[in-house]
Amino acid sequence: MKLTLRQLEIFAAIAREQNVSRAAEQLAMSQSAASNALVELERQFDCPLFDRIGKSLxxxxxxxxxxxxxxxxxxxxxxxxxxxxxxxxxxxxxxATLTIGNYLGTLVIADYMRDYPNSPVSLQVANTHAIVERLLRFDCDVALVEGEISHPELLVEPWLEDELVVFCAPSHPLAAIGSADNATLAGQGWILREPGSGTRQQFDRVVAPALGRYDLRLELEHTEAIKRAVESDLGISCLSRLSLREAFRRGSLVEIATPQFDLRRQFHIVRHARRSEGKSVQVFRQMCERLRGGARRTADLSLPFIP
Incomplete structure (x- = not known):
């Protein structure tokens, strides 16, 4: 066999980093050794694998x-x-996308680590767009995603049901009313997740068209930052019920009923279609299914408080 696993490992690292120096650093080898290994691989088959544009690959x-x-x-x-x-x-x-990573992903990871304490596992948390990009670059093996995904390279299977909730601070005028029509909501200041997140995707698809023009005061990348801003009465927001359960229980935030909107959504387990499913991914998916078996909806989950 002409190939070696080391050659392929170097090729894959360079493909991910698009840079020989960073790939060599990741593999704890010299830049010249990594570059020579790639050149030798291409020379063996007389087949370039990269377009070289300046210093980038x-x-x-x-x-x-x-x-x-x-x-x-x-x-x-x-x-x-x-x-x-x-x-x-x-x-x-x-x-994992942010809501899932902060409130569910850690639970599955904890089960995995308890059952396989000597098997390395890492959790990468970002918005839906960023996680999809990592899957496509083979930077993660499996993902838990809240946004809608349609990509020919990805396998998407339903996991848990969730819903978004509109909410405000207890001191906000809408807290006493308990509900709001579209005209009232359009007149509020909104604090929302950033574009590219699954939560924002759902809001833009369901709520925003009904409001027309509305006052977008803040865009924040973190759920907890949005909750703190709303608690300070800077505006109202719309997040997963999963992330708001403890705040509703404490009374630091108040739900605004919006029966005019269907804010239900699906969490998904996602992996690359052209990537073989190893034993570690199979075990992780089984643990996700175990959590799903205990609760079809996130509202049925008994979760610890995560500050």
């Missing part, structure tokens, strides 16, 4: 075609290493 069509196969092969090699090392699972990289 970009996968060409051949490189894009072979990367999923390389990534799958390296994943299988890690599974073999883990098995021979004593039954450990291969390292697992999980992606």
């Amino acid at each position: 970009h996968l060409n069509a051949t490189g894009q075609g072979v990367l999923p196969m390389v990534d799958s092969l390296l994943g299988q090699a890690r599974e073999v290493e883990a098995y021979l090392a004593g039954g450990q699972l291969a390292p697992l990289k999980v992606g």
